[in-house]
Amino acid sequence: MKKILALLLAGLMVFALAACGTPAEPAETEETETTEATEATETAASGDTIVIGVYEPLSGDNGAGGKQETLGMQYANSITPTVDINGTTYNVKLEVADNESSNDKAVSAASTLIAKGPSVILGSYGSGVSIAASDTFGAAGIPAIGVTCTNPQVTDGNSHYFRICFLDPFQGTVLANFAKDELGASTVYCLGQLGNDYDQGLINYFKQAAEGLGMTVITDSFPEGNSDFNSYLSNAKNQGAEVIFAPTSISYAQMIVDQAAAQGITMPLLAGDTWDSNVVLAATQGKDVTVYVTTFYAEGGDVDFENGFKDWINGDSTNLANNGGDDMIAAVSVMGYDAYYVALEALKAAGSADPADVLAALPGVTYTGVSGEIAFNDIGDAIRDTAFVKQANTSDNVWDFVKVQSVAE
Amino acid sequence: MGKKLTARKAPEQKIGSLVAILCIIALYIFLFCLDNVLPASNGNVQMLITVLKKGAIYALVCVSMNLLNGFTGLFSLGQAGFMLIGAYAYAIFAIPADQHSAVYQYFDGGAIQFSIPEVLGNVLGKNGGAFLGALICIIIAGCVAAIFAALIGIPVLRLKSDYLAIATLGFAEIIRAVFQWNGLGKITNGSNLLRKYTNFNDIQIQVGGTIFKLGTIFPFFIATLSILIIVLLVTSSYGRAFKSIRDDEVAAEAMGVNLFKHKMLSFVISSFFAGVGGALLAMFQTTVQAAPFRSSMTYEILLMVVIGGIGSITGSVIASFLYISASEWWLRFLDSGGVTLFHTHFNIPFFRDGFRKVVFSVVIMVIVLFFSRGIMGDKELSFAGMIRRLRGKKAVPAAEGEEDAQ
Amino acid sequence: MSAWISANLPYLLAGISVGGQYALIAIGYTMVYGILRLINFAHGDVFMVAGLIMVYATASLPIYISVILVVVATVLLGVVIEKVAYKPLRSAPRMSVMISAIGVSYLLQNCALYFTGGLPQVYPNIPFLSKVVQVGPATTKMVTIVTPILTLVLVFALVALIKYTKVGMAMRAVSRDFETSELMGIKINNVISMTFVIGCFLAAVGSLLYFTNYNSVIPTSGAMPGLKAFVAAVFGGIGSVPGAVIGAFIIGICENIIKGLGWTVFSDAFTFVLLIVILLVKPTGIFGEKATDKV
Amino acid sequence: MSEKRHVLQVENATMQFGGVVAVNNLTMEVNEGEIVALIGPNGAGKTTAFNVITGVYQPTNGRVSFYEKPMVCNHPRGKMEKLYKGQNPKMYVHEHTLAPTPDHITKLGIARTFQNIRLWKSMTVFENVIIAKHMRAKHNIFSSTFRVSRKEEIRMREETEALLREQGLWRVKDDLATSLPYGLQRRLEIARALATDPKLLLLDEPAAGMNPQETLELASFIHDIRDKYKLTILLIEHHMDLVMNISDRIYVLDFGSLIAHGIPSEIQANQHVIDAYLGVVEDE
Secondary structure (H helix, E strand, O other), X not given: OHHHHHHHHHHHHHHHHHHHHHHHOHHHHHHHHHHHHHHHHHHHHHOOEEEEEEEEOOOOOOHHHHHHHHHHHHHHHHHXXXXXXXXXXXXXXXXXXXXXXXXXXXXXXXXXHHHOOOOEEEOOOOHHHHXXXXXXXXXXXXXXXXXXXXXXXXXXXXXXEEEOOOOHHHXXXXXXXXXXXXXXXXXXXXXXXXXXHHHHHHHHHHHHHHHHOOOEEEEEEEOOOOOXXXXXXXXXXXXXXXXXXXXXXXXXXXXHHHHHHHOOOOOOEEEOXXXXXXXXXXXXXXXXXXXXXXXXXXXXXXXHHHHHHHHHHHOOHHHHHHOOOOOOOOHHHHHHHHHHHHHHHHHXXXXXXXXXXXXXXXXXXXXXXXXXXXXXXXXXXXXOOOEEEEEEEOOOOEEEEEEEEOOOO | OHHHHHHOOOHHHHHHHHHHHHHHHHHHHHHXXXXXXXXXXXXXXXXXXXXXXXXXXXXXXXXHHHHHHHHOOOOOOOHHHHHHHHHHHHHHHHOOHHHHHHHOOOOOOOOOOOOHHHHHHHHHHHHHHHHHHHHHHHHHHHHHHHHHHHHHHHHHOOOOHHHHHHHHHHXXXXXXXXXXXXXXXXXXXOOOOEEOOOOHHHXXXXXXXXXXXXXXXXXXXXXXXXXXXXXXXXXXXXHHHHHHHHHOHHHHHHOOXXXXXXXXXXXXXXXXXXXXXXXXXXXXXXXXXXXXXXXXXXXXXXXXXXXXXXXXXXXXXXXXXXXXXXXXXXXXXXXXXXXXXXXXXXXXXXXXXXXXXXXXHHHHHHHHHHOOOOOOOOOXXXXXXXXXXXXXXXXXXXXXXXXOOO | OHHHHHHHHHHHHHHHHHHHHHHHHHHHHHHHHHHHOOOOOOHHHHHHHHHHHHHHXXXXXOHHHHHHHHHHHHHHHHHHHHHHHHHHHOOOOHXXXXXXXXXXXXXXXXXXXXXXOOOOEEOOOOHHHHOEEEEOOEEEEHHHHHHHHHHHHHHHHHHHHHHHOHHHHHHHHHHHOHHHHHHOOOOHHHHHHHHHHHHHHHHHHHHHHHHHHOOEEXXXXXXXXXXHHHHHHHHOOOOOHHHHHHHHHHHHHXXXXXXXXXXXXXXXXXXXXXXXXXXXXXXXXXXOOOOOOOO | OOOOXXXXXXXXXXXXXXXXXXXXXXXXXXXXXXXXXXXXXXXXXXXHHHHHHOOOOOOOEEEEEEOOEEEEEEOXXXXXXXXXXXXXXXXXXXXXXXXXXXXXXXXXXXXEOOOOOOOOOOOEHHHHHHHHOHHHOOOOHHHHHOOOOHHHHHHHHHHHHHHHHHOOOHHHOOOEHHHOOHHHHHHHHHHHHHOOOXXXXXXXXXXXXXXXXXXXXXXXXXXXXXXXXXXXXXEEOOOHHHHHHXXXXXXXXXXXXXXXXXXXXXXXXXXXXXXXXXXXXXXX
C-alpha cells in the first residue's frame, strides 16, 4: 500500500512539476496561444473574406429554436455566399458560437465570436443572452442585429444593438386582443417558467394589455426542470380560466400540450413566438387540443423561398436533424434568413467590412425580406405593426393560418 | 528561543517569497498591458481577457469552497446559493438611479433608489466613485452572503457529511426560488435580469489626459487579496483547528476545539468569499439572473476543487484557470465542424455542436480516474519548495511553504 | 363535496403518480448509498438515457422489443458505469468517487446533448400506458394509475428479495460492514453489481412510466427527478428502501398539494424546506439508522 | 496541601443506550495527585465511563463534578423516562441539567487519550501538538489571520517546542503523525493531551500493543509526567502488572457496574474481581 502511495505521490510530483510551467505563469502560455490564434484571425481577415458572427443557443433550453434560427442564416449564406462592397467581391463566412441559453456562458461565447473578427453579429434567440452579451459587443464596437429577441431591454439604452422582429409589448397586446376578440375570453390563466425573463416579461405585457381590455388574468409559474403540469392545468380549470396563455420554451410546451390533452383540457392554449415550432406541432398531433401562436411569418408567404429552403434542409442530414427531423419552416428560420440579408445590406451601405462603418450604416438600412419590410427606428428596433396568428392543425401536422393581427397604437 | 524560531526562515523561503512577489508584479504589469497597450480590437486579446477574468473569479470561488470542503472537511454544496446572494446584493446596490426605471421595468423602478458608486461618484468623481463604490458593494455582497450563511449554519451545521451536503444544496435551491419570486420583485426584479450596474469596464483611472482601463486587473486584485486572506487564515492557528476538525472531529473536540464555533466560522468565511466571487461574477457577466446559479454550478466548482486537489489552494487556482480556459476557449474548435491547421481546413465528421462538451467530460473523467487526488493532492505549489527540489534537498511538507500568488 | 373532489382529485392523482416515479428512482440512490456510501449523481442521468434509448429504439423496432431493449441496455449501462467509474476508486477518498459520479453525470448529459443536438425528443406512446382514462371526475393517462401500483409491486418484490434471498442477505451484510463481509467470503463485486442492476432496472421501469406521462426527453430531463428522488431517499433515511419509497410518495403528494394551493413558485423550494426540517428533527431521515461513531 | 481535594467525583452515573445499560450507577472519585486505574473485562463500560466524563456522551442519569463543582448533570427525560432501567431516576431531577461539550470540559482542565489512537492524520507531529494549544491562546480569528497576535503564536510555538523536546519527539516534529512507530504515536497522543494544560489526565489503555519492556518504561513515564506537570491521572488499562505497579487506587467495573474498589493489594485478593476476570486477565 505504502509503495503504491509513494509511487502515486512521485507521479503527482512529476505531474505537478510539469504543471508548474503552465499554470504558475498563466500569462506566458496563454500569450503563445494568443499569437497562434492571431495568425488564424489574420488569415481570415487578410483574404477576401468577411466574417458574420452568429451568436445563438445551440444547447440548453433554447437550443432547438437557436438551431432553427441558425439554419435560416446558413441557408441564406448558401444562396448568397458573397457580397459586393464598392465593386470588390468578398466571401461571407458565418462563425457560430453557442451561448448555451445561459447568461453565465454568454460573455465567453461573445468573446469567442469577437476573436473571429466579425463585421457584424446576428442573434440571439432568447433575449436574456442577448442582453448579457450586449456590453461585450458594445465594448468591442461590433454592431449586433437581434433576430428574434423580443424583450425591449435588448436595444434599450445602447446604440449597437438592432433587431428585426417585433417586441414583447406589441406581442403581448396582440395576444391579449386575440384572446378577447377571437376567443372571447374573460379569464386567462398565464403560466410561465420561474426565472425565465422571456416568459415572465411577455406574461407581464400580456397582463397589462388584457387587464386594459377588462379581462381577468391569473398568473402562475413553474420551477425550472418541472415536468408535471397536471396541477397547473387543474389550477387553470379550477379557477375558471377560458384560455391558457403559456409562452414557455419549446421543451415545456411539448409537455404542456401533451398533459392538457391527457387531462381533457379543451380550452385553447395560447402562446408567443417560441411555440411556433414543429416540435410543438408534433406534440399536438392526434390530440384534442387547440393551440394558437403568434409569430413572425406564416407559411405560404413566399413560395420560392420555402421550396428552396425545404430542398436545402432535405439535402443534408445534419440540417434535417437540426430542424427537428422534418422540413417544416419555423418562423425563426425565416427571421434568420432575413437577418442575414439585412447584414449584407448593412455591409454594402457601409462600404467596408469595418464594424464601425457597419454600425454607422445600420440605422439607415432598409430591406424587404420574406417576413416583410424591415427598417429601424431611433432605438434600433424594427418598425413592425403586424404579427401572424396560427393554429396547430392536429391531424395534418401543419400550422393553419388564422389571421394577421395588428394593434393600432 | 522564540526569536530563533521566528527568525529561522529558510533561505529558500525568502527567495521563494521574493519570486512569488515578483511574479505577481509581472502578472499585474502583463494584465495592465493587456487592457491598455495591446490592441483592443484584436479578438484574441479579448478572449484572453475574458478567460483570465473568469478564471480569477472562479479561482476565488474554488478556494472559498476548498476552505470549507478541503480544509474544514464540511461537505457543503451551497456555494452557488451564496454566489447568487452575493451577485444580487452587489447588483442591487450598484444600479445607477436613473437606470432603475429601465431595469425594474415591471416593478415601478424598484424599491432601492440609490447607487453606491454614484453616491460616491458625486464626491470622488466618476472613476473614483466607480472603483470605491464597486469595492464597497463587493464587501456588502460578501457580508450579506455571510449573514445568510450564519443564519443557515445554526441549524444545518449540526448535520453530518452527506446530510449536510444535501441540506446546503437544498438551501441553495430555496434561495434561488426566493430570488425569482415576484413578491420580492421590487428588490430582486423577479425573474428578470438586473443590469446596467457598475461592471469591470467602468473601472478605470485617469492620469492627466489619458484613461487607463483596469477592467482585468480589478478582478485579479480582489481575487488575489481574498485568496491571500484565505491563505493567511489557513496557515493561522484557526486554520490548523479547521484541519483538525477535518481529520478527526472527535479528537478535535477532545483537544478543546469548539466544533460548532469553528465550523460556523469556516462556513461564514467561505460564504463571504463565495459572495465576493458572486459579486465579481455579476460584474463579469454585466447581467444577473438567478437561473444560472443552479446546483450544476456548484458541481462545476466542486469539480475544479477536486481536479486541483482537495486541500490545496494552489491546486484550486490552477485547476480553475485550466478548467475555464479549456471549457470556454481551447476546446471550442471542436464545435466548429473541423480544424484549420496550416491554413487548410479539415472537416472532421464528429466535430459539431456539443462535441466540445463530450470531449471535455471525457477529459474530466480521465483526470478523476487516474489522478483521483487531483493535480496537487493536498500539497501546495511553492517557489520555496521548487528551489529546495532544485537543490536536491529533502522536501519539507508544504504547509509552511509560500503561496505563489495566482 | 363532489365538486371539491373533482377539483382536487387531479392534484392527488398527479401527486401519487409523481411519487411512484420518484420512488423507482430513489431506490437506486438509496441502495447504492447503502452499500458504497456513494451519492450516485449519475443515476438521474441513467434514467434520462433510458428515455433516449426508448426514443431511438422505437424509431426502428416494434414497441415491445424496444421496452425490453431499454431495460437491458439501461441495466448494462449502470453496470458498466460502476465498473469503469466507481470500481477503480474503491480505495480512494469518498469525495473522489462522488466527483467521478458527477463526471459520469456530465458525460451522459453531454453525450445526450451531442446525439440529440439539444432538441427535445418526443417520447413514443406505449399503447396501454398512454391511453386516456376517466377516474371519477378526472381524466388522466392510464400510466398515472399504473405507476403507484407497479411501484408498490416492485418494491414488495425488492424487499422480499433483500429479506429472503442469499444475494439479499449479502447486500444487507455489505451495507452493514464492508470489510467484514469481504472477510466472510461475500463476493463484494458481485453484490455491488447486483445493486446497480436492481437500481438501473427500476430506473428503466421508472423512465418508461415517467416519460409516458411527460413525453419529452431532453439532456437535463434526469436532473430534477434525480435530485427530487435523492431528496426522497434522504428524507426516508438514506440506505433504507421502504424509507425511500415513503419519502418519495410524501414528496410527490406534498409538491402537488403546494401547487394546488397556489404556491407554485415555491413548489420545489418547499420540497427542500421539508427536507431540512426533517433532517433537523431526525438528522438521519425518517428510517435512517443513527450513525454511531465509536470513540 | 495537607488534605487532598477531590479532583473528580462521579456520582450515580448511568449511561443507557436504548435498552442497554452500559454504565450502571457508577460512583467514584479521584483525589489530587493520585493515579487511579479503572479496570474491568472487555465491554465492562470503562471507555463509556470516560466518554461520560469527557462529555462525548451525556449520561442518562447522574452527576460528574470537577474540583467539587458540578460539571455534568442529567436525569432520565423524555423517552428515557419510561425506558430507564438504572437506579435513582429521581435523584437529580431538581438539579440543573449540565451538558457541556467535550471542548468545554477540556478547557476546564480534563484531557484524554483514545483507546484507538486518534491523531490528526494529515498533520505533522508539531501541528498535532500545537493545535491543542489553540483553545487557550488569547486571540480571535481576525488577530490570528492577520498576524496581529503574532506574540501569542510565538508563545504557542515555544511551548510546543518545549513540550516536544521534553517528550523526546522534537526530532520527529516534521514527520506525519501517522508515520511514527506505534509507541511514539501513543507518546504523541499523551503529549497532545498535555499540551491542553490539563489538571486531570485520562489515559485510555496507554499500554495497549506494547511489549513488557515498553510497558515498564510507560510506568515510570506516567509517574514522571504526574510529578512534572502536577497532574492527577485516571487510566484504563488491561496490563495488570502496570496497573498494580502504578495505581494508588483501583476501580473495577463489570457489566457496567462497580464490583470493587480499593488499593491494588485489596483488588488482587478480591474474589469478585477474580471471578469477573477468570482467565482473561491479560488481553491480546
